[in-house]
Amino acid sequence: MANNEHTITIDGTEIHFKAGQTIMDAALSAKIYIPHLCHYPGLTPSGNCRLCVVELNGKHVTACTTQAQFGQQIRNQTPELHAARMAITQMLFVEGNHICPSCEKSGNCKLQAMGYYLGMRDEHYPQFNPRREMDASHPAVLLDRSRCILCDLCVRASREVDGKNVFAIAGRGIHAHLIVNSASGKLGDSDIAVDDVAANICPVGAILIKEKGYVTPIGRRIYDQRMISEVAFDEHVPEHEEHGND
Amino acid sequence: MNQYPNHCVDFYASHVLHRLYEIQHTERHISAESMTRVANEFKMSASQVASVVSFYAFFYPEPVGFYHILFSNCTSCGYQVGQLNLLEKICRLLSVVAGKTRGDGWVSVGETSCIGMCDHGPSMLINGMPLVWLDDERITQISCLISEQKPLEQWPVEWFRVESSIRKHGLLLSETVQPGSSLKKVLASAPQQILNHIIDSGLRGRGGAGFDTGKKWQFCRDSAGEARYVVCNADEGEPGTFKDRVLLENNADALFEGMAICAYVIGAKKGYLYLRGEYRYLLDHLQNVLKRRYAKSLLGQSIVGQAGFDFDIEIVVGAGAYICGEESALIESLEGKPGIPRIRPPFPVTRGYLGQPTVVNNVETLIAAAHIAKNGRDWFKSMGTEESTGSKILSVSGDCRKPGVYEYPYGVSIQQVLDDCEADNVQAVQIGGPAGTMVARKDFSRQISFEDLSTGGSFLVFGENCDLLSVNQNFARFFAHESCGFCTPCRVGTSLLTSSWQKIMDGRATSLDIHEIKQLSALVKRYSHCGLGHTAANHILDSLQQFSERVEKRLTRKTFTPQIDLDAALEAARKMTERNDADAHLE
Ligand SMILES: Cc1cc2nc3c(=O)[nH]c(=O)nc-3n(C[C@H](O)[C@H](O)[C@H](O)COP(=O)(O)O)c2cc1C
Ligand code: SF4
Ligand code: SF4
Numbered sequence: 134m135a136n137n138e139h140t141i142t143i144d145g146t147e148i149h150f151k152a153g154q155t156i157m158d159a160a161l162s163a164k165i166y167i168p169h170l171c172h173y174p175g176l177t178p179s180g181n182c183r184l185c186v187v188e189l190n191g192k193h194v195t196a197c198t199t200q201a202q203f204g205q206q207i208r209n210q211t212p213e214l215h216a217a218r219m220a221i222t223q224m225l226f227v228e229g230n231h232i233c234p235s236c237e238k239s240g241n242c243k244l245q246a247m248g249y250y251l252g253m254r255d256e257h258y259p260q261f262n263p264r265r266e267m268d269a270s271h272p273a274v275l276l277d278r279s280r281c282i283l284c285d286l287c288v289r290a291s292r293e294v295d296g297k298n299v300f301a302i303a304g305r306g307i308h309a310h311l312i313v314n315s316a317s318g319k320l321g322d323s324d325i326a327v328d329d330v331a332a333n334i335c336p337v338g339a340i341l342i343k344e345k346g347y348v349t350p351i352g353r354r355i356y357d358q359r360m361i362s363e364v365a366f367d368e369h370v371p372e373h374e375e376h377g378n379d
Numbered sequence: 380m381n382q383y384p385n386h387c388v389d390f391y392a393s394h395v396l397h398r399l400y401e402i403q404h405t406e407r408h409i410s411a412e413s414m415t416r417v418a419n420e421f422k423m424s425a426s427q428v429a430s431v432v433s434f435y436a437f438f439y440p441e442p443v444g445f446y447h448i449l450f451s452n453c454t455s456c457g458y459q460v461g462q463l464n465l466l467e468k469i470c471r472l473l474s475v476v477a478g479k480t481r482g483d484g485w486v487s488v489g490e491t492s493c494i495g496m497c498d499h500g501p502s503m504l505i506n507g508m509p510l511v512w513l514d515d516e517r518i519t520q521i522s523c524l525i526s527e528q529k530p531l532e533q534w535p536v537e538w539f540r541v542e543s544s545i546r547k548h549g550l551l552l553s554e555t556v557q558p559g560s561s562l563k564k565v566l567a568s569a570p571q572q573i574l575n576h577i578i579d580s581g582l583r584g585r586g587g588a589g590f591d592t593g594k595k596w597q598f599c600r601d602s603a604g605e606a607r608y609v610v611c612n613a614d615e616g617e618p619g620t621f622k623d624r625v626l627l628e629n630n631a632d633a634l635f636e637g638m639a640i641c642a643y644v645i646g647a648k649k650g651y652l653y654l655r656g657e658y659r660y661l662l663d664h665l666q667n668v669l670k671r672r673y674a675k676s677l678l679g680q681s682i683v684g685q686a687g688f689d690f691d692i693e694i695v696v697g698a699g700a701y702i703c704g705e706e707s708a709l710i711e712s713l714e715g716k717p718g719i720p721r722i723r724p725p726f727p728v729t730r731g732y733l734g735q736p737t738v739v740n741n742v743e744t745l746i747a748a749a750h751i752a753k754n755g756r757d758w759f760k761s762m763g764t765e766e767s768t769g770s771k772i773l774s775v776s777g778d779c780r781k782p783g784v785y786e787y788p789y790g791v792s793i794q795q796v797l798d799d800c801e802a803d804n805v806q807a808v809q810i811g812g813p814a815g816t817m818v819a820r821k822d823f824s825r826q827i828s829f830e831d832l833s834t835g836g837s838f839l840v841f842g843e844n845c846d847l848l849s850v851n852q853n854f855a856r857f858f859a860h861e862s863c864g865f866c867t868p869c870r871v872g873t874s875l876l877t878s879s880w881q882k883i884m885d886g887r888a889t890s891l892d893i894h895e896i897k898q899l900s901a902l903v904k905r906y907s908h909c910g911l912g913h914t915a916a917n918h919i920l921d922s923l924q925q926f927s928e929r930v931e932k933r934l935t936r937k938t939f940t941p942q943i944d945l946d947a948a949l950e951a952a953r954k955m956t957e958r959n960d961a962d963a964h965l966e
Contacts, residue, residue: 180722181866183906193905198722220902224871258875259942283864301426302864303433305700305717307874309864314426316415 141205143167143187150201157185157196160209166362167209168218168250170225170243170336171284172197175370176293179285182225184218184247219251227258228307229265230279231337237346238338240354244282245337246361265310270321273343274332281311281339291331294370299325311339330370395421395431395715396698399438400656404507408442421715434717434863436491436699437507437656444480444487446525449504453493453618454853455776455839456502458513465501465518466490472522486525492701492857493618494657497776497839498544498783506531507659510538541660543625547799549786550762550770551743551750556633559677561640561753566685570644574600577644577748580756581768586612586704586741587811587835588910589767592748595738598728600645602736609641609650610732610739612709616655616701617812618857619837621774623742625784627654627661630746631668635692637745639682640752641738642690650692651732653709656699665694701861705909706739707731708863719865720909743772743836763789767828771836775800778842787827794823796838804843807925812837813854814914817847817921848884848929851922855880858915869912872903876916878942886933887940893930897923 140147141156143165150159160167161174171182178197185196188208196209208214225244233239247253265278283302288311291299299320303312315322325332327342335341351357355364392398395417402413409417414428421428432438450458450466458465466488470477473486480487496502499511508531510521517538524534545552565573578593599607611634615623626634638650654661669692672678682688700718702708708718710732731737740748747769751759760768767789776782779802787796793808808818810827811834818825818832825831841847859873879896882888900916907913923930946965953963 178722180908183867183908186906195908217902217906220898221867221906224867224875228867228871258871259878261871261874283867283870298424298426301424301430303426303430303717305434305702305864306860306862307864307870308433309870312426312429314424316411316425318411318425318429 138203140203141201141207143207144209154201155197156187156189156194156199156201156205156207159201160196161366164366165209166365167196168247168362169197169365170247170282171286173286173290173334173370174368175372176286176289179289182282182284183221186217187214215251218247219253220257222247222251222253223255223257225282226256227260229261229263229281229337236280236338237341238280240351240357241349242338242356243336243361246356246364249356250361261307268313268320270319271323271325271343272321273327274320274325275341275343276311276313276320277339277341278311279339280337282337283309283311284336286334286336287311287331287340290334290370291325291329294330297324297329297331299323299329299331334370394695395423395428396435396712397696399428399432399435400696400698403438406442407445407447408439410440423715427716430717431715434700435656435697438698442480442484444475444485445528446486446531447506448486448488449491449494450488451492451494451496451502451504452490452853452856453497454841454850455497455619455782456493456495456499456511457853458490458501458503460501460514463515465513465515468515469518469522472519473525485528491657491699492616492861493620495615495621495624495655496541497619497621497774499541504657507656508539509541509657509660511541512538539660541624541628543628544783545625545629545786546775546781546783547785547787549772549788550759551630551633551746551772552784552786554750554754555630556636556746556749556753558632558636558672558675559683561633561636561749562643562677563683565640565643565752566683566688570600570646573640573752574644576756577751580751580759581763581766582744582747582751582759583767583829584741585743585747585771585835587617587814587833589829589833592740592744595728595740596641596644598726599736599738602729604735606649606733606735607642607645607647608732608735608737609638609645609647610706610709610713610727610737611638611650611652611742611745612704612706612739613652613658613742614655614697614701614704614709615658615742616704616861617814617835617837618854619774619776619809619812619839620835621776622772622784622836624658624661625774626742626746626772627658627665631665632672633746633749634742635668635672635678637740637747637749638692639677639690640748641740641745643688645736645738647738648689648691650690651713652692652694653703653713654694654696655703656697659696662694662696669694700863701857702863702909702911705911708909709739710737717863719863720911741835764826764828764830766830771827771834773827773834773838774836775838775840777840778802778805778845779840789828790826792824792826793818793832796827797823797840800840802840802842805840806843806845807841807847809837809839809841809850809918810834812839813857813918814910815917817918817925819925847922847926848880848933851918852877852880852884854918858911862911862915863909866906866908866912868903869907869909869915872899872907872912873915875899876903876919880919882940882942883930883933885944886935887944888934889936889938889940890934891939893923893934 148163268276501513703718707721779800
């Protein structure tokens with residue numbers, strides 16, 4: 134089949150896609166950045182953060198869950214989408230407790246980097262100040278739910294890559310929260326390991342590796358060097374492994 | 380005679396929601412140990428079970444009272460009666476704090492979203508049973524019985540009597556489908572022929588969205604799969620809707636007949652009736668109807684003697700979550716998971732229950748299909764409008780003298796309904812519940828139809844004395860409470876809308892806040908994942924547009940006021956320091 138039947142257009146730029154790719158996959162391969170927090174190439178897309186919403190034939194769809202199809206005309210960088218992405222990012226900030234200057238994830242954090250990328254200057258909305266449980270029971274991994282953005286990445290990484298099912302989301306509405314799959318509900322009693330993808334994929338400072346916080350000094354961290362819009366092109370989780378237990 | 384499969388008609392703990400209900404019911408909560416037990420029984424992980432327990436409103440991690448009361452907080456069947464707050468009253472009488480089980484473990488009082496008793500006055504669920512027509516006196520009597528620890532079985536039975544107040548019979552309600560009469564007719568023709576009949580009738584879904592029913596069945600029939608399923612959506616969670624309840628009470632045979640016809644058309648062997656937890660009291664009745672149908676060979680193997688036509692129906696009862704009315708969330712719930720809407724496409728007709736092609740239809744839709752199969756498409760098309768054939772069953776409640784169920788040909792005007800239900804001095808009507816449209820008096824000539832105002836069946840009347848802004852506040856809280864929490868704009872946005880609207884109610888909002896609320900509403904509407912978020916801000920936008928002068932009256936003149944009342948925040952400090960002089964106040 135002719136290759137030119139596998140093209141879509143994003144903001145006027147025509148790009149190729151492979152059969153089965155989503156708009157997000159195709160955009161990332163073509164080095165076009167569509168903002169996202171809950172997506173990570175190599176994991177099943179979820180579509181929960183809604184930052185990657187683009188305009189497709191006048192409709193709003195998430196780029197991460199929508200299949201690329203020949204001839205799609207997509208708008209990604211528009212003032213309206215920019216404003217919406219800013220508002221959604223601000224919502225994520227006020228929903229949790231974010232204390233960037235004293236957070237050890239500062240500079241390595243995608244939420245913070247997204248704020249910079251979008252030119253966000255304040256949180257705009259009133260703070261929710263939630264009280265969420267901290268879990269320090271594991272010797273090497275710390276879980277601070279107050280910074281969790283419910284992106285579901287750790288849940289998917291644990292299931293799909295680590296083959297472990299350590300995390301899940303419980304509760305509904307604004308009470309949604311991350312839970313740990315162990316009889317006590319504590320991370321220390323789960324089978325998470327420090328080098329699991331699930332322990333390292335958290336885009337914010339909710340799941341942290343202990344005693345590593347300041348190994349890379351501030352100023353030399355990921356987003357101190359490069360914009361989130363460039364770093365995104367290098368990301369991919371290890372290929373799915375087969376786990377025979379389900 | 381067909382032998383019915385046990386798990387189909389006996390309330391059987393083969394479904395995780397049923398098993399959890401059983402535990403909740405006997406132990407009054409679902410402890411961590413119980414969750415572990417259920418996880419082992421169902422081969423689920425501990426966290427999967429915990430996710431389910433914490434998603435559904437009727438499951439509790441801490442014990443509720445032996446008398447567990449949930450007041451409906453609907454604008455029609457809610458606990459606020461004029462100046463009287465029935466919930467506060469019973470809390471006072473029984474010395475309980477809402478949301479907390481009393482120290483001795485006997486009583487707990489809380490609230491829940493509309494329980495579908497809107498034509499029965501203020502209502503509650505007590506240990507899951509609807510108790511209707513509440514008033515000041517009844518509340519006092521209830522608190523006495525509870526104080527005496529009298530078992531519910533000894534309470535007056537008429538308190539629990541839910542009537543079917545059908546006020547107007549139309550196409551569907553004036554005629555009963557004799558069990559088997561439609562089916563027998565259908566079996567004389569090939570499935571595709573019946574399907575063409577349904578397509579030609581112009582029948583569109585009665586659950587709100589109005590998708591062409593015949594087309595839906597055709598898509599499902601044409602989809603490749605190992606099995607196919609028929610699911611009846613009896614979740615009826617839209618506040619102000621109760622017509623499906625009345626249909627389940629009176630027309631269950633026609634409904635099961637409709638499901639069987641759908642099964643015949645699409646080639647399904649199994650059907651599910653997903654019943655909202657609030658309607659659990661209908662379970663016995665529905666199971667009896669199922670049993671009768673098995674006995675008459677209208678369900679089971681070789682239905683009415685037709686070799687190869689096998690179809691079973693099972694009932695699954697929900698546990699308090701409006702979002703489970705959304706069809707893909709409903710399917711998740713059927714699969715024993717939290718009701719989080721799926722990514723669409725794929726749609727249920729291609730990948731639904733257990734990944735197989737599935738038709739999800741509203742109760743009224745399936746009943747209409749049974750009638751069409753029997754009486755023909757022309758009979759059906761003789762009523763209604765061009766794009767909306769047939770009739771619509773409305774649940775009418777609020778400020779009117781004759782609340783109840785009314786069936787009209789599509790195209791009926793709002794004014795006509797108001798005249799029939801004897802409502803005068805009406806300010807506004809909410810069509811289609813909180814997710815629908817608020818219509819002001821000047822537009823009462825508008826009509827109920829897919830061309831104009833479509834509705835799942837909720838018709839809420841607000842009289843002259845109703846404070847419409849508090850209606851918005853009620854709706855805003857409803858959506859924040861019922862958001863599934865999956866996507867950011869809805870999860871956070873509905874909470875923000877609630878607090879912003881509260882700021883208006885408190886008289887502390889400025890014109891800047893109105894601008895903000897409009898932007899926020901547009902964002903929630905446009906960027907959410909599913910229909911809940913897409914419609915959650917409609918009532919706010921309607922109100923701001925149609926009743927702007929009322930909103931403006933409540934604004935302060937300042938250009939900006941902080942979200943919190945700073946002076947009020949000092950109250951605790953004033954109390955502690957026993958000061959109340961001018962310097963202890965701001966402003
Ligand atoms: C938040 C939400 C709640 C819904 N609740 C119901 C409901 O209670 N009953 C219903 O039949 N449809 C409900 N729907 C619509 C269903 O998703 C679906 O469209 C319908 O059941 C299809 O049946 P129909 O084609 O017969 O109308 C709801 C949709 C949304 C988005
Ligand atoms: S998690 Fe990220 S956004 Fe939150 S406080 Fe830490 S650095 Fe800031
Ligand atoms: S719109 Fe609301 S209910 Fe729907 S998926 Fe998003 S959070 Fe859940």
